[in-house]
Amino acid sequence: MSLTRRIVFGRDPRRTAVRVLVLASLSFIIFKWVLIPIRAEGISMQPTYQSGSLNLVNRLAYKYRKPDRGDIVGIKLAGPHVLYVKRIIGLPGERVSIAQGQVYINGAPLDEPYVRNRRGWDIQEVTLTSREYFVIGDNRGMRAADHDFGRVDVSRILGRVIF
């Protein structure tokens, strides 16, 4: 066997083929059902994520635990191919409001070190149901009207953005 063939196909081509097949199948399963690759579009998660950045959503992240405050999550629309990427700031049952850009949870200000710029957003207090989370992007320097955020049902949370 020539050196090139040996480099490409290995010492035992049959075994190499099996390895490639197993690896391809595993990659297919993982990237289709477990770690969903996404490309961020838009500026609503700046500075944490830039528009065009590639990220992964872990669909199994909430199999054994509930979404938590500060988690960045993928929120599905009709399915898993187009997602909103937002940060959870309010948990089920909590009261959430925004006054002059400052987020309040149950009346207490929320420390958000990931927010760099703030505009004077004002959102009246809402009480989340037992199935709702309040999600928002990190870029509060944009106009509130241009920013998609609010309460989402837990069933819409596809997984946690891990990268």
Next chain:
Amino acid sequence: MAVLLVLVMAGLLAWRSRETPDERAIRDRLDTLRAEVNSSTKDGLGTAVRAAQIGSYFTEDAVVELGEGSVPIKGRETLMGMVARLQPRTAAFRMDLDDVTIEIVSGGDTADVLLTASFVRRSISTGEESLDAREYALVMTKAGGSWQIARITAIDTFR
């Protein structure tokens, strides 16, 4: 081992891609609508012809509800008029339809469709693209062997 894995994968794919002829017809219909919208003014067709072509995907009494703050668009004629007016701007615009789920109801003549429509706009001056995605619920009806959109309702992801 590897053969078994391939067989399992093939079976899984076949199971996922099973569709009735009506479901396939609806999917094809939406695909051609998407292509029609995206080809917009690029193929040299007049705006009226293009609007009429897009209008043919809708029933005569079609209703489009875009959510809070928007007046529902009622009727194919109104819709065609809007499409004709919008066309000069659609050259820098692309529509994608993802996550289409179809459920045939009412004895096979009506279908409930759920999908995500993404609208990618390209700035003519900077070339920068911006994406706006939204979930829509469609009611489609079959008349004369062809599926048409009777109602489009925008669904708010955030409350």
